[in-house]
Amino acid sequence: MSQLMNPPASSRIKVRPATEREGRKDYISIRDYGFWYGQKKALDAISLDIPERQVVAFIGPSGCGKSTLLRNLNRMNDLVDNVRHEGDITINGRSIYDPGLEVISLRRRVGMVFQKSNPFPKSIFENVVYALRVVGVKDRAVLEEACETSLRKAALWDEVKDRLNDSALGLSGGQMQRLCIARAIANRPEILLMDEPCSALDPIATGKIEELIHELKDQFTIVIVTHSMQQAARVSDRTAFFYLGKQIEYDTTEKIFMNPSQAQTEAYISGRFG
Amino acid sequence: MQRFFHDELRQLRDDLILMGERSLDMTRLVLRAVENGDDALALQVRGMDDRVDELEKRVDREIMRYLTLFGPMGSDVRLLLAARDIGHDLERIADEASVIAKRSLVISERGPLKDLLHVPQEGVVACEVLRLALDSFIEGDLAKARLVLERDAEIDSLNRRNYEQLFGKSGDAAKVSASHVELIFISKALERIGDHSKNIAEQVIFLLSGEDVRHAR
């Protein structure tokens, strides 16, 4: 009862309120963006601005294009054959399709976490520092320090600090996903993309990851795709609702969930969709 | 595990307690204004009402936000529902205090009274009961909440005695002045403050035990 009437404070880190954190309002800017898989149009005239150090959630029913849009932010869809796009996406003012920009360097500034956690079959340490090795860092001291920093930020350090050289595949599901997050932020990218990061996890592990997102947003711009509206409501500052490749509504999370402007949005969030 | 949004429940609770303290302050101050015929104090109390209204709107917004975004379960839901009603009751209490202040100003204008009937006593009991109700919420004390339900009868009887004394069989109709009428309004307002405190206590009992004790005969 005393917990109910007098609950203790939660966060380990003091997270600044949204208005204080927000830097450049159009940090990631998507303008009239269309995308095709072969003949099939997957995204249609998407226009939205993602401000710096905010969490933006993409929600919508299956096949609405939210994952497609996310994967285009770091040009992962370049790996698929026979795709094309129109319109533009800029990050901090520079187009990601700029011919002078190497895709590899784009991906080094944008970290990605996937739905099914995919640690490499290497040690925990090697997993975390992979991003650093890829850019050529060899100094052991630098790598160890970066590893510790990343694992602390991912709230995994205390659990694995004594077994950094053990195989990463021996961790539990939630720990693996946090490891993947640590790996994604090791090289201090500005942006973190998360594609349904909790869908394979139990509620406790999901809660831990949501807490993590809440803390990380103090330093990173985070875009998260989730099929759980409740998750989007909990963690994000702004939410975009997509349907059949179109952007239906994009606004602050409170507005979307308490009083959306579009009837389709209202139908989706109240469960009357489909 | 404490989640980051649980902090917002903390904030809601704090705002509610602040509202309660404000309303109690208003009630105490306005009673002093009535006893001393202090117009300045009465005006001050009327100014405080705006703050309480603001707090009620803020509390409502927080409740709405939490319900929408964070999907509360179990005792968190009861807290949010109870908080909405408690907020309304506290706002009504502040309004009643404001009404008492207005009546006091009218009395001062129309002619101060020497005999305040049982109003001061009624006021003291009303403040005590409100304090009890607030404490039952702050401390999570079921016993105090139930005590509030019992003591509400005292305020009702004091209000009736005021009424009888003025308009009863033993009374002299000619002796009733305009100010006396105002005094009755004040007495009624205090009785309503007592009712709101009872509502608050009922909500606290619901919050703590899940039991709905409203409209008991």
Added chain:
Amino acid sequence: MVAPSSDSSTPRGEPWVWFTGLGLIVGLGMVLGLLGLVLLNGLTVFWAPPVPVAQLDDGHVIIGQLAQRRIRAGSPADHPRYELQYQVGLKEMNGNSYLWVDEAKVKGETFPADILGLERAENGPAFVRPRSLRKSDGQVVPAADPGFEAAFQAEVAAAAALREKLNEITRHRIGEVNREMEVARVALRRAEDLKLADEIDARRREIAGLEKRYAALQAEAKQVEAGGAVASLTATEAAGREVVVPLTQIIRGWFPNRLDTWGRAKLFGSRLGEFVFDEPREANTEGGLMPAIFGTLVMTVFMSLMVTPFGVITAIYLREYAQQGAVLRIVRISVNNLAGVPSIVFGVFGLGFFVYVLGGSLDQLFFADQLKYNNNTPVFGTGGLLWCSLTLALMTLPVVIVATEEALAAVPRGMREASLATGASKWQTIRDILLPASAPGILTGVILAMARGAGEVAPLMLVGVVKLAPTLPLDGSAPFLHMDRKFMHLGFHVYDLGFQSPDSDAARPMVFATTLLLIVLVVCLNLGAIWIRNRLRARFKGAAF
């Protein structure tokens, strides 16, 4: 309530399960049967049974070890007549080491204790009755003397030591001088051709010095030989003729009718050891197989070392970099079909392309002097270890390519995506993530390739395997690894013994023994590779293979 349709005591089960089980048993049975046959025939060669003295009804006496018993050709089915094969030895006297005798003609057999079996350096074994032994100090010991056996074995050991010393002088030291002489002669001829006076003088002096060393070594060898010429054994053979055998000719002697089981076991072990570790004698029908084992081992290792990078790189290109389309499909089909080409075709290709074209070019580029001044003796333009390994590598390439492609495809897509999303380039992803994760699968492919390559004989005959090689491809003289040398191979040994041998009866047991050795070698190689693969699997727990 459903009643069972048949009696509960009859065994039920799907018939196809029984069929497949039966198939498995038949297959296993064949494998075990083959192994058993090889083991039995291969190992009995080394066992020393008692040796009878057989009296024939026409008065002849045979002293020999029983080798075979079979039904006489043409004997009636219900009343079979048998004939026996005795190993009598003394080829130079009897015409043949083995003798077939009609069993009915044998009147009786005795097993006298003084029968002595001899393994000789030339002309094969002998079974005799010793009369006397002349020791190296000149003393004569009669056979009846109780210390005869001990003295005899001592002399045999001394003779072995002497033979080894002689071998060291002739094979190694004289061989080395010969090699240096050849190099010097080539240099001399080149100098003469280019008319370099100083060089000519220097070379001539060098050759003179080498010739002196040669003469000295020869004298030393003669001396050693003379020292061993004293000891000899005098004995009578089955027909009563006297035989004098110098001890230096005797590799081993044993009294077959005097040995107990433990003695026989020790002899068995000693013979087995000689088989594996010694060099061959008597046209490969006797002695050991060390050079063949070594050659097979070295070639298989080299084949694996060559096929692995080629196969892995090709597979990486096919799967990761090549454009998916009709051309790629054709390439893949061609690679798979390569596995169906008969191995002798690879041998012909190896001979035509590797040996003549590549080898010839190498010789022209790097060994022109050698060619010009040494009677056109080719270095790489003829068969050798390098071309054998390459030919077999080419033959087993499809196996490695397919296994590597499968292993690469089995790496979960998520791992690839994770690596690329971190900003790694395609090559970094392949090098750091995909290859380590597919290492167990690649190794499976290498194991299969090794197993296939170690057993192939036909292509090797064309590109570098010989019946008898004077030197090993890996030895102490620089550059230590001689990729241009011809070498011996166990598989070829089996073919050679079985079909090319002048004395097929003597060779037959060796064929089985060699086959057994080849099987053991391949099994050891496979076990080694499997051990490595298991270690890798444990390290990369997420691997699919």
